[in-house]
Structure formats: structure tokens, C-alpha cells
Amino acid sequence: MLRISIVYHSETGNTEKMAELIKEGALQVAGVEVSLMTVDRLDRKALDESQVILFGTPTYYGTVSWQMKKCMDTLPVRVEGKLGAPFASAAWPGGGGYELAEMALIQGMLIRGMMVYSGGVVVGRPPTHFGAVSHKAPAGFDADRCRKLGENLALKGKELFGQP
Numbered sequence: 429m430l431r432i433s434i435v436y437h438s439e440t441g442n443t444e445k446m447a448e449l450i451k452e453g454a455l456q457v458a459g460v461e462v463s464l465m466t467v468d469r470l471d472r473k474a475l476d477e478s479q480v481i482l483f484g485t486p487t488y489y490g491t492v493s494w495q496m497k498k499c500m501d502t503l504p505v506r507v508e509g510k511l512g513a514p515f516a517s518a519a520w521p522g523g524g525g526y527e528l529a530e531m532a533l534i535q536g537m538l539i540r541g542m543m544v545y546s547g548g549v550v551v552g553r554p555p556t557h558f559g560a561v562s563h564k565a566p567a568g569f570d571a572d573r574c575r576k577l578g579e580n581l582a583l584k585g586k587e588l589f590g591q592p
């Protein structure tokens with residue numbers, strides 16, 4: 429079974445909805461188990477056992493929320509060698525900074541020795557670019573992108589880690 433954890437912060441539900449769609453996409457792949465958890469209720473056992481971990485945040489002043497930053501700075505498990513990917517929501521696409529928030533998540537993953545997944549613009553449709561992004565609550569294209577990121581991560585996770 430490939431284990432995936434999705435860690436997110438969400439105050440008004442938009443990033444949470446993204447997390448649920450990513451889970452839905454990942455579960456389209458057989459042999460995958462997904463744990464959803466918020467930054468203030470981390471499931472340490474699931475994190476430990478996961479080969480793949482995604483981090484999701486609302487965009488706050490052009491970067492990650494402080495709640496997500498705190499979570500990444502104090503993560504209670506070792507994550508080196510695991511595969512990761514970011515997702516972020518924002519109120520203002522095209523300048524609001526969700527890609528910068530994703531880059532901050534990517535920095536956090538790299539500095540802890542994680543591998544960062546990218547399907548870029550070359551692995552299926554819709555393209556996931558740096559990760560999944562959404563304008564407020566994900567709908568239409570934004571929702572499809574979340575599902576696609578989940579599916580891509582599950583497939584890449586199985587390719588890299590097999591089915592331990």
C-alpha cells in the first residue's frame with residue numbers, strides 16, 4: 429500500500445476543499461491510502477508511514493500562512509527521502525502570490541531532504557505547474573488540477589516506492 433499524507437491549513441475552507449480533491453484524485457489509483465490532517469492535528473503515525481506528503485496553505489501576504497510556517501518549522505517527524513508537493517489557494521490569482529506560497533512550501537520540503545514532485549506542464553492535463561493552485565474554493569479547472577495532482581503523486585509514488 430502506498431501511503432500519502434495531506435497536511436493543510438485552512439481557515440475558511442478553500443484549502444481544505446483542495447485537500448479533499450487531491451485525495452479524491454489520488455484514490456483513483458489502486459493500492460493507495462490517503463490521510464488528511466490539519467496543521468494543528470497532525471497524525472504523527474500516518475506521517476511517519478507515508479512515502480508521499482503534500483502541504484497546502486492559503487496565501488497570506490504573498491506567502492504561506494504563519495500557521496503552515498509554524499507546522500513546517502516544528503514538524504515532529506523525519507521526512508527525508510519522501511516525495512512531496514505543494515498546493516495553495518488565494519483570493520487574487522495573477523498577482524496574489526499563490527505560486528510564491530508554493531515556493532515557500534517547496535523550500536521547506538527541500539531543506540528537510542524531501543524530493544519535490546513536478547509534473548510541470550508535461551504530465552497530463554490539466555497541467556499542475558508547481559503544484560495545485562486555486563482561486564478561493566476550487567471549482568472547474570482549479571478542481572481538476574487538484575485531482576490531477578493527487579493522481580500524479582500517487583502514480584509517481586508507486587513508481588518510486590513500489591507498494592511497500
Ligand SMILES: Cc1cc2nc3c(=O)[nH]c(=O)nc-3n(C[C@H](O)[C@H](O)[C@H](O)COP(=O)(O)O)c2cc1C
Nearest residue numbers: 438439440441442443486487489490518519520524
Ligand atoms: C491574513 C490574510 C492574508 C491574505 N493575503 C492574501 C494575499 O497576499 N494574496 C491573496 O491572493 N489572498 C490573500 N488572502 C486570501 C486567502 O489566501 C484566500 O481567501 C484563501 O483562499 C483562504 O484559504 P482558506 O479558505 O483555506 O482559509 C489573505 C487572507 C488572509 C486572512
